Amino acid sequence: MPGTVGRVPTPATPGPGAPTGSGPTVGVLAHDWANTPLGPADDWDVALQAVVELVLASPMPMALAYGDDLVLLYNAGYAELLGTKHPSALGRPASEVFAEIWALPGVGAVIERCYRQGEAFLEKESTLPLVRGHSATVEQAVFTRGYSPVRDSAGQIVGVLTVAAETTHVTEQLQSLSEVAAALAGTLTLDDVARVALRYAITTFDPDQASFAVDEGGGGWRMVRRVRGELLDEADERLPPLWRRAPADWSAPAVQAARSGAPSFTRDGQPLRDTAVDRHDQKIRAMAALPLGTSVVRGGLAVGYQVPHTWSPAERALLAASAELIGQAAERARRFETQHGTAQLLQRSMLPEHLPDLPRLRIAARYDPGVDGNAAGGDFYDAFLLPNGSLGVVLGDVAGHDVQAAARMGQVRAALRALALADPTPAAVLGGLDRLVTSLGAEAGTHELFVTVAFGVIDAERRELTLSSAGHPAPLIRRGDPDGRFHAEYVDVPPGPPLGLGGRPGTTTVPFRPGDTLLLFSDGVVERRRQSLSAGLATLSDAIAKAGSGDPRALCAVATAAVPGGTEDDVAVLAVEHALKPSRSASMEVPAEPTAPSRVRHWLTGQLTEWQVPESVIGAAVLCTSELTTNALLHAGTAARVEIDLSAERLLVSVADSGTRGTVTRARTDTLSSRGRGLGLIEELSDAWGTDPSVRGSTVWFEILTPPAAHP
Template identity: 80%
Template sequence: MPGTVGRVPTPSAPVSGAPAATDAAAAVLRHDWARTSLGPRQSWDPAVRAVVDLILASPVPMALTHGDDLVLLYNDGYAELIGEKHPAAIGRPAADVFPELWQLPGVGDVVERVYRDGGTFLEKETAFPLSRGDSGLAEQAVFTRGYSPVRDGNGRIVGVLTVAAETTHVTQQLQSLSEVAAALAGTLTLDDVARVALRYAIATFDADRVAFAVDEGGGGWRMVRRVRGELMDEADERLPPLWRRIPTDWPDPLVQSARTGAPLVVGSGQPLREAAADRHDQKIVSLAAVPLRASVVRGGLSVGHHAPRRWSAAERALLAASAELIGQAAERARRFETQHGTAQLLQRSMLPEHLPDLPRLRIAARYEPGVDGNAAGGDFYDAFLLPTGRLGVVLGDVAGHDVQAAARMGQVRAALRALALSDPRPDVVLTGLDRLVASLGAEAGTHELFVTVVFGVVDAERQELTLASAGHPAPLVRRCTPDDRPYAEYVDLPTGAPLGLGARPGVATVPFAPGDTLVLFSDGVVERRRQSLTAGFDAVADAVARAGSGDPRALCAVATAAVDGTTEDDVAVLAVEHAVKPSRSASMEVPAEPTAPSRVRHWLTAQLGEWQVPESVIGAAVLCTSELTTNALLHAGTAARVEIDLSAERLLVSVADSGTRGTVTRAQTDTLSSRGRGLGLIEELSDAWGTDPTVRGSTVWFEILLPSG
């Protein structure tokens, strides 16, 4: 497609749906697009409408070819370029408008390839014959051309953007607009949207400071910023953004723009003088802030520079288009977070928030939602004391990933506990539970109520474990040889049929000596696509055997991560360790205030010193705990709870928060920034660590093995 060099007129910036002052823009807005692949103008996709606004506002020759027939839409600069072909070219297929050029190498074939494959194309100083003026004679014109795919709000390619003349920088900006649309299409949470928005804005506008804000939903705002020069590596990008809560009337231009719905531009001055948080804000001289223009979520995006800046109409249109795309993504994220939070709260509220605290039996559990994470699942676990003083343990799976599955899970779990408290024999409990599930299936009019469960009774005095299973994966026990070499073996237990099918569960009683650990898990732990179940079971047994200790919390994390690849199913693990000696434990409530990490360090040092823990372990534990406490206060913004548990083998420390900003993952330990430094230290100084979701918030823990002797 043609391009040109030389001066072109500068049109004024159009407003979506409003008449424009320029000739080409007015012709575009008058055109009957209902007869083309674009459809009626009022039904245009927000991302496409944003690109059209940007084209019509730009002084640079630009055109959009849309749909499979590549119909043309362009601005004044492009109209001057094609001469007498305007205005008849508007809304016509590009191949019909330029028959003399379309078949030439590097013209039509390039446009069609970009539309088909999503790549980009830039070629400078290429001569093409183009008919101009009344004579109709072809002349050689030199063009610089750039082509980029245009994507809709869902990330699908719907057209090709052509930029003509010397417009390398503009081409990059428009290409980045397409890229940000694709990136935003894959976001799920507001944290994801913020990361994409900040990364895009600071690169596209060559900014020194960018900020993104959304309303809190009940008064006030949440704002996050990014400053040029911050150390942001791949691991930092995955950390939850450091949101700052600010009041409704905060004097930042970003908040004013978000509140009023009108853009604010300061070309030179001190736009953040009254709202500056630090020297980074104070150094900003020019700033542009635009509202998100979303229907439900209020918010805004601001871009600041250290030097005075004249914001052109095209740059303002680009910023407004970016904010509209970000606003659409923010609304999707807000809906997802609401659904996700409801589903997860329902799921976890049906699981025990606290497991029994026993002197000789240490218990831990872990639950992780499947890949979707936006639905309640049917995996469940429980551990409770029986009237005889023994411990009942259960892990089960109700098929399904919806609220109904979670509700049935709650019914099954409650019924199992009631049956066990009446008669704890595992086969009797599962037989009674089978009748309940059959009744629930008949009541629901379905034969698809698929429930598997394993139930066991742990007798620490007799050092034995009695188990029964109804269609569930076999339990695993970690043991040690006489010379203290750990190994893991599956209990030889008849699997039986799932509940509701007339189950006749078999029973197995096996030794459970001090030092042994029982591990129960759901099939999501071992099942992977294109991998046999046998390989999954072997991987879990091998990982549990190779773990540094038999601590149940560590083994839950080890079992969960043992099999490579992702699972679309929920994952639940319950582990019970028969301790060699009773452990000692203590805890501290940590207020959300700046002095909290220091108070934790003093408390932990004194407590571990009183327990005569080796100095080398105390030093490592204090450093790791201080960093975890700081991380919890920063990212959750709530009070935290530090718990320590000391056994003959290891020291276990956990820090729990009640926030909901996301969890820390192992992938984040490589970061070198101050925000992730603690996680790297934990990886280096501890023997095992992990993160566990709770009913509200998350718990990060680490384990340090004690020197022998």
Template identity: 80%
Template structure:
């Protein structure tokens, strides 16, 4: 019968005579087997005793269930798997020890089937809930399990041998690789690819240090890394990663692998000794470097540990697969960045790079591309001085998101300025533009050229504003009455037909007093899917009225974010403030040198002190400016320009870089950089802040309201 353990009258050397081993072996050898249905080990069948010796000596997790009671006997490897159930599980019935899973399909029934029939059982992957030692929680662990019958010397089945190999880590890594591929599919830029690759490698391989490198395209490399336990910019998943640039012949292992296309694995040593930049590199003892294996972009991925680490075949395969996925994503990202950069440069080169600098009229504009940012659009703005000393301001929209729309936008903008310089009356200018657009339509053989424009003439001396519109949304004026709360009202200007349709626009003139701010905007600011236009216009007016000040740069940022929800259209905003009193301004060119932030602090502190600014405002402003300057120099890698503008109501500071890395996105302060207080500090110390894209870079600014006298 399979339930009877074979006995022999004169057994050879008993199991208990084997040398004692620690852990499970000690518990097995010391267990009181005589009190069980198996009896004392001295009476066990010699074949069974030999199997027991093999099990106890094996490093592979093994267990025996013996007799009809399925009494448990197992080795150290198996003891690690069952955690807190050891050592009480030794000699107890398996159905009792594993009561929570014994009746689960493929577990107890498989053991019982093998015991009854002798048929082996193999399950390559199964998930079981187990208690890890000392954890106090149930973990779902993945195993590969095999059961085979154990026979005595007479060929009778006396038990079942269970061999278990935990494959949780491999399974998790394979799932993580799938998640990695899905995450890379959503990346657009190399910044995005680097963020995803660093996050995947540090978590999937439980690494101490990860480095991602790509070639610069024209010689040299740029590297970004992530360190276990260190909160970096990319932890927020929205800020750009901090790249470090190196020469083309840099001997770092990840660059060597990228150049040669050959992976390298170091199990122990000091692989980063020659190129270490800090203590984190110096502590690395094991390092794997694999090339990205892309056809166009060269790059590499490095995984490092602070302890010796043998790289298994499975780990090497996973690394190679991850590097190949990252390489494909990097190539897509580089193509996108090239197309995106060309489209945006075309778009922004057709917009004014500098707006007029006037003592009583402060001007700011903002343009954010719609769709995916990979096509030029037709929104435009302009501001220019007229022969009589007035200020001409315009914002328009040429339908389309392609190079042709951008080219037509350039034609319309150039013609508008030429007409205004000849005859500044808004209705006359738009009438002339209507004839131009009609001519362009005839030339192109189409009637689908849709152009809307609003044009204003600001006369600061007479405190009046004259407007005309050709199918464009009505402008908004934020009025700041010293005796009351600010309010925002739309100007009742006759809309007229879009250009090219025989437009005959009419003008309207309204008061534009000191303290007022004019806001021109495109329909992308207020239009959203499944939302009425009136809702968007109401949200915009409410946001502008509730702004902390009428500063045009701040209002542009407020207007761009006033209506919630994504838009596929371009967003263009232009604001003009009629200042209560003239402001004072100064600027400084900041070279890309390590001492630049300290020079900025010294210059700015002296300038604001000379202007009589309160010490509390100076301290906050200098600190914030230093952080923004450091951020610009690190991320753009080029010189920057710091501008300060002081009015009786507020201090405005902006830091512009000339890089092409894109804008910095607002983030919550609890997830910001450990590289200093960073943008979280700006959030805390300023009354408003934002980012503006420019023709060749981006500008980050902040505003501090001044205490009233």
């Protein structure tokens, strides 16, 4: 019976008559058996001697429990299971050696029954407590055990032969397979699948590296790799993996397995000799590569070791099952990304790609799709210059989450622009839209079109805002108090009915002074299940009032995260700041090449120094911008654009990529950050940060509040 696990001590001097050599076997033969029921070794029965020779020669953990007292004689493998109980367990009754578990079901009683009645016993899996090493730490270990009666040359039962193998590791691997199946069930994109697959491979098989490869759909491949010992913090685990692209004829083992559909196992060699990119690849000697086994996504999973490795049948079966599960998840992810990308591209193509760039009115917007991001929605926003020099701003919501809702949204947005350019009076614009929606409903044969819109005109010279609403939530304005603090108030605009019902929207005009920021938003920002609308509105107002600055991009991020809890509705926000002073702006196009981050650092340092920004702000901004630029180039694989804007109260830096590997990534602030340093760097050095989707990619931004001496 196993009791503990540890290394087997070797006796310093073999006993008389013991064979030459060293090791546990020598210790067993050198034991003074004369003072045990076995008696002197020279007097052992011939059949008993044969059993002892079998036990000592076997690589499997084996033990002989002899006589009525079931005294123990065992081999090196069994001694390793005994750990610190060896060598004192030699020649002692099994009931004493395993006193702590002897009375447990399936232990002492089974051995005694085998001895008394000659009943062989096999238990493929049982859990027993073990004491690990010298620390006396008790752990639950899993064993496969077999007991057989041992007979002497006269046919009498004289003992019990035990074969025991600890299968804890195999059991843990099977449990981890169940856990990874659950984790893969929650993945949506190939990035998610890769992250789960690599984490599972590293923790389960303990390789020196693991890699995951998938086809690009156009003949090429991309692969992501993790190396054992690689330091990944919690933020890094949330990052999109760093994919490496390769041509269609790439010969990496994972790609070869994906292309052929057959696994490969290298026990010792140089499996990455032709595709190695660094010393980690060059050191790999053993590798298993398995296809994902899916018709939708060609891909492969590979694990490698820096020492020779024998791939057991059980390990091969577990790898094959793992690859099968990962393949199923990759197939679902590929379908999701295709649908998700199409829906979001449709949605964003109907939104303005660029908002006006004005000296005194700074504008930002944000749109997050609701439901699962897999369907186009009807929320929209727009901001455009009017013939009289004023700024028109609008945010609306067409009910629905399908292509038809997105198409109607496009019609309403285009008609609103046309109406506003002809007559910018908010009431007149919404009146014309009301007639349009009525006509659309008649064409569709339904009176259930539900469209809400808030439209306003900002006159910066007159410092006022004129606004009308057709069933839409009242906009919010962040204003400064005389004591330097801020508060937020909802515009008291006549609500009016939704469009298409023949209503006559009212109009209100309120002050909009330098330092104020207007926030228009859709109901998805404030509506939550099991929470009143008034509570959501109050929470939003409080969050906007407490924001670190009135910068529109920062307020959009604050607004979308203000009300806790998930929403199935789309979220759209448009913010306009009436700046106290004109800001200074500059931009740089960043090519997709290794020297780009250093060029960005040099350019940004020079520009901010010229603007006399404090060195502490320059240092933090340069470090954050370098990290985000590197992140954009690695993850998007395309050129990027860096924009900086210095206002009276803050420095705003944004880094925009122009591609997302052929799909549109989900717009979540926890999915983009800097590789290696994690989100902690941006969070530590900036006062606010976030990510915004665009028509052709994503934008990551941060802002740092500046002291008065830095104001332009």
